[in-house]
Amino acid sequence: MNWHRTAVYLMLAAAQTALLPLAHAADEKMHRLDFDGGTVDIKTNGQLVITGDDPACTAMLSVDCYTPGWRRETQDDVTPTLTPAASGDQWQWHGEYTKGGAIMKFEQTVWDRGDKVEVEYRLDRPVEYEIQERSRGPFLSVQFEGECFDDRNIMIGNRTVTLPISNIWGNGNQIVIPGVDAEIKMTDWAVLSVWNTSGRREARAQLISQTGKQPGPKTYVLRFTIEKQQTEVQEEPVEKVLSIKLRSYPRILEKAPIAGVDTKLPEKWLTEANTAFDADNESEAKYLVNQSEDWFDAQGRVYDVQDRLTHLQLFNEIFDGPSTTDIAQLQSQAVAALNAAELDRSMELSTQARTALDEAETAVREQYGFGYFPMTDYNPFSWLKVFETLGYIGPSDDLTPGEPYPNAITWPSGGAGAEDSTLSLVPQDGPALPDFEVERTWVRNTWRSPAGPSYTFSVLTPLIAVDNITELPLSGFPSTPTKLAWAGQDGMDFDQTSNQSIDLSQSKSAWYWLRGSRFSLLLFPTVQPAAMHRDGNNATLTLSEKGSVSLMHIPTAWLDGQVKTEAAFWASVAVKAPKDVVDAPKDDAVTHHYLYADRPNHLDTPAKVIAPVPPLTVMHNKDSDWQTSAYRTSAGEFRYVESDTLTVPLRERNITQRRGINEYLARLNERRVQEFADMDIDWVRVCFGTKDFKGDPQEAYDELDVVLTRLGKHGMKALVDPHDFQFKVHDWSKGIPEDPEERQAFLDLWKNLAEVSIKHPDVVVGYDLYNELKVRKPLWHTWDKLATEAIEVIRPIDPNTPIYISGVEMSNPSGYFEAAPIEQENLVYSFHFYAPHSFSHQKIFRASTNDAFVFYPGWIPQIDWKNNEVYGKSPLQWWDRWTIAASMWPVLKFAAANDVAFHCGEVAPIGYSRKKASDSSGLWTRDAIDVLEQHGIPWHLWNQGFGLVIEPVADVAKAHWSDNSLLPADER
Numbered sequence: 001m002n003w004h005r006t007a008v009y010l011m012l013a014a015a016q017t018a019l020l021p022l023a024h025a026a027d028e029k030m031h032r033l034d035f036d037g038g039t040v041d042i043k044t045n046g047q048l049v050i051t052g053d054d055p056a057c058t059a060m061l062s063v064d065c066y067t068p069g070w071r072r073e074t075q076d077d078v079t080p081t082l083t084p085a086a087s088g089d090q091w092q093w094h095g096e097y098t099k100g101g102a103i104m105k106f107e108q109t110v111w112d113r114g115d116k117v118e119v120e121y122r123l124d125r126p127v128e129y130e131i132q133e134r135s136r137g138p139f140l141s142v143q144f145e146g147e148c149f150d151d152r153n154i155m156i157g158n159r160t161v162t163l164p165i166s167n168i169w170g171n172g173n174q175i176v177i178p179g180v181d182a183e184i185k186m187t188d189w190a191v192l193s194v195w196n197t198s199g200r201r202e203a204r205a206q207l208i209s210q211t212g213k214q215p216g217p218k219t220y221v222l223r224f225t226i227e228k229q230q231t232e233v234q235e236e237p238v239e240k241v242l243s244i245k246l247r248s249y250p251r252i253l254e255k256a257p258i259a260g261v262d263t264k265l266p267e268k269w270l271t272e273a274n275t276a277f278d279a280d281n282e283s284e285a286k287y288l289v290n291q292s293e294d295w296f297d298a299q300g301r302v303y304d305v306q307d308r309l310t311h312l313q314l315f316n317e318i319f320d321g322p323s324t325t326d327i328a329q330l331q332s333q334a335v336a337a338l339n340a341a342e343l344d345r346s347m348e349l350s351t352q353a354r355t356a357l358d359e360a361e362t363a364v365r366e367q368y369g370f371g372y373f374p375m376t377d378y379n380p381f382s383w384l385k386v387f388e389t390l391g392y393i394g395p396s397d398d399l400t401p402g403e404p405y406p407n408a409i410t411w412p413s414g415g416a417g418a419e420d421s422t423l424s425l426v427p428q429d430g431p432a433l434p435d436f437e438v439e440r441t442w443v444r445n446t447w448r449s450p451a452g453p454s455y456t457f458s459v460l461t462p463l464i465a466v467d468n469i470t471e472l473p474l475s476g477f478p479s480t481p482t483k484l485a486w487a488g489q490d491g492m493d494f495d496q497t498s499n500q501s502i503d504l505s506q507s508k509s510a511w512y513w514l515r516g517s518r519f520s521l522l523l524f525p526t527v528q529p530a531a532m533h534r535d536g537n538n539a540t541l542t543l544s545e546k547g548s549v550s551l552m553h554i555p556t557a558w559l560d561g562q563v564k565t566e567a568a569f570w571a572s573v574a575v576k577a578p579k580d581v582v583d584a585p586k587d588d589a590v591t592h593h594y595l596y597a598d599r600p601n602h603l604d605t606p607a608k609v610i611a612p613v614p615p616l617t618v619m620h621n622k623d624s625d626w627q628t629s630a631y632r633t634s635a636g637e638f639r640y641v642e643s644d645t646l647t648v649p650l651r652e653r654n655i656t657q658r659r660g661i662n663e664y665l666a667r668l669n670e671r672r673v674q675e676f677a678d679m680d681i682d683w684v685r686v687c688f689g690t691k692d693f694k695g696d697p698q699e700a701y702d703e704l705d706v707v708l709t710r711l712g713k714h715g716m717k718a719l720v721d722p723h724d725f726q727f728k729v730h731d732w733s734k735g736i737p738e739d740p741e742e743r744q745a746f747l748d749l750w751k752n753l754a755e756v757s758i759k760h761p762d763v764v765v766g767y768d769l770y771n772e773l774k775v776r777k778p779l780w781h782t783w784d785k786l787a788t789e790a791i792e793v794i795r796p797i798d799p800n801t802p803i804y805i806s807g808v809e810m811s812n813p814s815g816y817f818e819a820a821p822i823e824q825e826n827l828v829y830s831f832h833f834y835a836p837h838s839f840s841h842q843k844i845f846r847a848s849t850n851d852a853f854v855f856y857p858g859w860i861p862q863i864d865w866k867n868n869e870v871y872g873k874s875p876l877q878w879w880d881r882w883t884i885a886a887s888m889w890p891v892l893k894f895a896a897a898n899d900v901a902f903h904c905g906e907v908a909p910i911g912y913s914r915k916k917a918s919d920s921s922g923l924w925t926r927d928a929i930d931v932l933e934q935h936g937i938p939w940h941l942w943n944q945g946f947g948l949v950i951e952p953v954a955d956v957a958k959a960h961w962s963d964n965s966l967l968p969a970d971e972r
Contacts, residue, residue, distance in 0.1 A: 031091075036115045037181040037228030045075045046093050046108050048119065050226060052180035057148035059180050062141045063106065063121050063207070063222075066132035072198075073097060074141075078106070089113075102128035116227035121207060123220040136191060138220050140205040148179045149201060155233045156192040156203055159868075162238040164196040169844075175203050176231045183231055186224040212692035213666030215703070242282060245289050245852045246274050248861075248871040252296065255859040255876055256447065258303045259437040260332075262339040266292045291341070293916045296855040298343045300920050301350040303857050305331050307880065308357045308373055310441060315364070315372035318582045318593045322360040327353050369586045374442045375885060375927075375934040379585040380651060381616035381896055382592070382934075383443050383459060385882040386889045389615050389634040390462045391553060397862050398814035399835045400877050401886035406447050406455040407433060409464070411519075411553045421478035421519060425455060425466055428475065441580050442882045456597070460578045460612050462631055462638070463524075463570065465597060467548045472523075475538040479516040484532050486512045487568070490560070494534050504529040505544065510571035510605040513563055514539060520558065522567050524550040524574040527602045548599045550574035554631065566630055572608035575601050591647040611646040613639035619896040621648065634893075655828060655901035657966040658683045658717065658765075658938040661957075662906060665700070666692055668707045677714040680961045682971065683765065684716060685905060685940040689723035697726060697749075701756050708760040715971070719804065719940070720757055721768040721905070722749060735775045736782040743786060750790045754797040761801075767794060768804040768830060768905060775808040777818040783808055784822050791824050804830045804903055807891075811905065816890040821898045829894070832906040832942075833928055835887040836879055838863040838870045840909045840924070842917070845870060853913065856920040857881070881927040885934075892935060904932050906942040914950045922952020929960060 033040045038052040048061040064074045078095040089112045097104050104125045111118040123138050131137060144154075149163050157172020170193070173186040184205075191206040207220035250270050253263045273288035309331055315321050334349035364372045371377055387403055388394050393410040394402025404410070407424040426433075431450050439446045444458035456465040466472055484502055485491035486509035494500050504512075505528070512523045514532070527547030533540045541549060552570060554563065580595040594611050601607070613626050615635035629638040661681050663672065665688035676684060686707060693700040704720070711718050727746040729736060737743060750767070757764040769790055775783055791803055805822060807815030811832040834840040838861050842854040845868040852871060854860055857880035864872025877883075895902050907928050909921040932939050941947060941957050948954040964972045 033110070033112050033117050035117050035182075035227060040110075040117045040226055042110065045078055046095070047075050048110075048117075048226075050177070050180045050182050052182065054146070054148055054179075057146035057179045058144075059177050059182070060141075060143045060145060061119075062143070063108070063123070063138055064141045065138040066135040067099060068130055068132055070132055070135075073099075099129065102126060102130075104129045113225070116225045118223070118225045120223040121221065123207060123218075125218045125220070127215075127217055136206050137209065137218070138207045140207065140222055140224075141200075142175055142177070142184065142203040142205075144177070144179065144201045144203075146179070151237050152179055153233050153235065153238060154178065154194070154203060155231060156194060160234055160238055161194050162240075163194075164201050165194055165241075166196040168194040174231065175205065176229060176233050178229060178233050181229050182226055183229045184224050184226055186222065188223075190222065210694055211699075212690075212694045213664055213688070215666055215669060241852070242277060242285055242289065244871070245293075246270065246277055246285070248852045249289070249292055249296070251861070251871070251876055252855075252859045254434055255878075256433055256436040256438045258299065258306065259439050259448070260306075260335045261299060261302065263434075265339070265341045266295045269295075293853055294343050295338070295341065296853070296858065297917055297919055298338055298346050298350075300855050300857055300917075300923060301347065302331075302334055302338055303880070304923055305334065305350050305353045305357065307440070307857075309353070310439070311374060312357065312360055312372050314441065314580050314595065315582055317595055319364075319368065319372075319584075321372060322363050324360075327356045327360070330356065368584070370584060372582075374583060375881065375930045377583075377585045378650070378653070378934060378936055379583055379590050380892075380935045381614060381620050381648075382583055382585075382590065383581060383614045384616065384886050384889060384892065385443060385459055386615075386634075386886045387457065387459060388889075390459065391633075395862065395874065395877060397874070398809075398817065398890075399812055399837070399887055400862055401883055401889065402877055403445060403883075404457050404464075405433060406436070406449075422476050424475045425464075425472065427473050438878075440878075440880065440882070443581055444579060456579070458577075458579060460581065460594075461573060462552045462633075463550045463574055463577050464552065465548060465550045465574075465577065465599070467599065468546060469549065470543050470546050472541045472543075472549045472551075473538070474514075474521070474540065477516055477519050477537045477539070479518040480537050481514055481516045481534050481539050483516075484512060484514050485560075485563075487564075499533070499535050501531045501533040504531050508603070510603055511567040512541070513567060515556070518556065520554045520556045520563075522552050522554055522563075522570060524571045525603070526575070526600045526605075545602075547602065550577065552631075558630075562630055569608070569629060570631075572606050573610055575599065575605050575607040576609055578610065578612060585650060587650075588652075589647055589649050591645055594644050594646075596644070609642065609644055610640040611643045613641070613646060613648075616892060616896040617648055619893065620651065620899065651899075653936045653966075654899070655903070655936065655938060656765075656968065657933070657936060659957075659960045659963075660684055660717075660719075660938075660940045662687055662721075662940050662942050662944065664688060664692060664944070665703055665707055668710065670710060673707075673710050673714055673716070677716060679958055680964065682717060682961070682964065682967060683719060683938075683940075684711060685719045685721050685768065686711075687721045687723050687771075689725050689771075690728065693725065697752070700725060701752050704753070705756050705759065708757065708763050712760060712763040716763070717765045717971075718760075718763050719766040719768050719903075719905075720753055720764060721771060722753060723771040725749060727770075729770065729773045729775060732774045732776065735779050736773075736786055743789070746786065747790055747793045751793050751797065754794045757801070758798045764801055766802045766804050766828065766903075767798075768806065770806050771905075772810040772832065773806060773808050773815075774810060777809055777815065780808055780815075780819045784820070787822060788824060791822075791827075800826070802826050802828050802901075804828045804905070806830045806905070813888050813891045816894040819894060821900060828901045828903050829891075830903045830905050831891050833888065833904050833932075834906070834908075834910070835884065836860050836862070836877075838872075839879070839913070839920070842870055842909075842913055844910075853916045854920075855917050856924045881930070884924070884927050885931045888931060888935075895935070902935070902937045904937050904939040907932070907939055908942040908947045909950065909953060910942060910944070910946060914946060918950050918952055921950045922956055925953045925956045929956060933960075 031042045041049040050059040062075045107122040109120045153160050153162050155176035157170040159170045161168050173189045176183040193204045195202050207222045210219040253267050257263050269288040269292045273285040276284040313324050330349050330353040334346045337346035361371050392404050407426040409423045435450050437448045447455040453469045454467045483491045483493050486507050514521045528544040530542040530544045576596045578594040579597045582593045584591045618635040618639050626639040631638045660683035662685045665686050726749045809815035813831050839854045839856050859876040860879045861871045861876050862874040913921040
């Protein structure tokens with residue numbers, strides 16, 4: 001929105017006392033009203049000044065707005081005219097803002113209610129009076145004047161902030177100001193914010209549009225009371241942003257670094273920054289923290305290059321691809337520059353390496369017809385790095401896949417009501433996890449200890465491989481080890497003493513079975529074991545020489561015969577276990593080429609070379625006759641073929657691969673639609689909600705009709721998304737409404753929308769039933785029932801257009817954990833993707849661009865919604881391209897098992913990453929969209945936060961929009 005011109009009607013009322021003479025100066029007080037907490041002085045221009053016990057401490061109220069160019073217009077710019085009040089306790093003023101020939105009327109009324117003062121503002125803005133686009137319109141400014149506000153807390157909504165601070169947002173119906181012992185209580189909820197700009201310390205409350213976001217003339221209203229403070233506000237200052245950074249960033253460095261990266265310099269900077277902060281030298285602390293932030297973002301670039309380089313090297317083990325020698329040298333130099341804090345140099349080298357990797361991708365694609373980097377081609381049922389499929393237990397957050405660590409491998413314990421067990425393979429006096437280096441590929445993690453051993457976790461098999469050891473400590477069992485068995489020996493019992501050893505020097509077995517009442521573990525050494533020692537709930541396997549041991553967790557319910565059969569099979573696999581895989585998707589099939597670990601085999605165990613079947617492939621191809629193991633994954637029995645390759649058909653796409661953007665209905669004017677057409681966007685998710693159209697619902701339907709015509713003129717398609725228009729599911733405790741009138745409102749809504757949309761059959765390609773349902777996973781069936789009713793309302797009007805079914809759990813992927821297909825035809829299931837929210841929504845709680853940043857790829861915190869913290873108290877988790885794919889597991893599993901189409905209605909980083917983590921945002925967007933594309937999922941970029949404002953994000957999106965090769969021929 002933009003402003004041309006303003007007209008202002010000011011109506012001011014003051015109380016049962018005589019009106020003082022009208023002053024000529026705008027800042028001269030004309031009248032004073034008393035309320036229980038203090039006084040309200042009224043200036044001649046209508047501005048209000050609240051004063052409490054301290055006359056040097058005031059809060060001034062003014063209604064302001066921004067015109068194009070972010071020029072601020074205030075009540076100081078008006079010469080008002082007094083209108084006599086109709087009654088003794090009410091006064092009114094009116095005046096005019098004029099700009100470029102346009103007039104916006106502004107009225108203000110004040111009532112004296114005895115113990116409080118009541119105020120109403122009303123503004124009428126014609127279309128000709130332009131305001132700054134995205135400025136949200138006119139706002140009440142509450143400016144805090146006086147030293148008493150220094151480091152003083154106020155409250156906006158239910159959120160406490162410490163002044164001075166800037167760019168903090170919230171929602172609510174109150175502004176509490178302890179400095180003047182008053183609170184402003186609004187009749188309706190409003191968008192609230194706090195700012196410290198151009199010498200103003202202020203809180204703002206946006207005036208509320210009575211016509212929502214629909215185009216045309218606007219009427220804005222805000223009504224509130226000024227009364228004595230009743231709401232308690234904490235006195236301790238809210239933690240400073242710098243303090244948050246100083247306690248958050250060191251947590252990243254407590255985790256294992258990327259291979260080759262030395263974290264000593266950022267550790268040193270943050271230590272020195274803490275010292276400076278404690279000494280009140282904030283400028284020095286900020287400088288050192290700023291350096292650390294630059295380093296974290298540079299590290300993400302270095303990892304991205306290393307990730308792509310690693311997969312090109314793996315590709316070259318199977319195919320004749322481009323040489324990696326020069327790229328590896330650039331990467332080595334970039335890492336060295338990062339370790340030396342030569343960040344500009346590191347960025348330059350990473351950029352050169354990226355360019356070379358892009359050229360390699362192009363060369364590979366030209367030669368082979370597919371890319372070397374996983375998840376850059378359509379390949380919907382391939383591998384995902386979901387360790388939970390093999391029984392590992394991840395974080396409690398359903399959106400965070402997690403990964404096992406050498407010192408923390410969590411499995412479900414056997415026995416009713418038993419707690420999960422966490423096993424450690426690291427010696428108690430061994431190196432700490434931050435001292436390890438981690439090598440990651442799209443299917444495995446290898447942790448390398450500075451002491452020599454390495455630990456490999458792969459999703460290809462349930463085997464954990466520990467290499468380069470002479471003994472394997474096993475600590476943290478949920479119960480005491482009681483028996484050890486091996487081939488030819490049915491089992492030796494440990495006695496009741498705490499410490500005991502079993503001699504294994506003559507055992508000559510390829511496998512060993514260690515168990516207790518609540519666990520069961522198979523071990524596969526490559527060299528002759530010497531002994532198994534037990535100490536309480538811990539055990540140690542000692543080898544006769546340096547070698548390797550693989551191990552796997554098995555169900556405690558397995559009987560002896562089954563264990564022996566499986567032990568023999570997995571012992572043969574462990575000798576030459578699949579370690580990595582290179583996919584070759586081409587034409588109508590994909591071939592998985594497996595790479596294998598090369599380990600010593602001093603026991604001469606016969607090797608079995610297997611090609612495992614990806615779980616999604618198993619779920620989608622239920623009747624295939626692959627070989628099986630009794631070991632069960634989340635897809636059922638472990639499936640494989642005895643080969644080093646596996647070829648399976650590629651499913652044909654079940655939905656057109658469209659790439660689009662979200663935009664609100666009221667903003668889709670001719671200019672906006674033309675902008676989207678110029679970017680080659682092929683479809684728009686047309687959003688609108690209750691707050692956008694507050695008057696007659698027919699106005700929304702009429703506007704939709706106009707916009708659909710406009711989109712059609714530009715050759716664009718539409719997904720109709722009424723968000724929460726006329727129907728809301730915003731309360732977790734209530735879920736889907738049971739009230740017949742509420743449900744009927746939902747059905748009437750879709751009847752009306754279908755009747756509008758059917759007039760545009762060449763434009764509307766889908767109906768998105770609801771945006772983000774606050775419904776828990778177990779209550780999917782309640783949504784199924786209402787969605788079915790809506791479908792049955794739509795189908796008699798429009799029998800052909802696909803209907804999009806959003807998931808529960810706010811449309812997060814986790815909403816499909818307990819979902820079941822709806823028994824209707826021509827459906828597309830939908831979800832939104834923002835994981836991890838601490839990255840995509842970073843700093844939303846303290847929306848200052850100077851708040852603590854989250855960097856990607858890297859160690860990322862889980863967001864703490866309850867306590868409004870991005871860096872919550874949960875352990876940090878590793879996030880990269882492969883973690884993003886794994887976090888979509890509930891959606892991809894549902895799609896594979898039920899052979900249904902999916903759509904991603906929203907995807908984008910919407911938080912404040914631009915200032916320090918913009919490159920991170922670009923990488924996150926690239927990876928998220930690549931995963932969607934790999935699985936044949938059309939998508940819409942969410943552009944209402946920052947979206948295209950972040951240049952690297954825009955680059956990724958525009959590159960996809962410019963590719964129309966997957967659209968129907970008549971749309972290209």
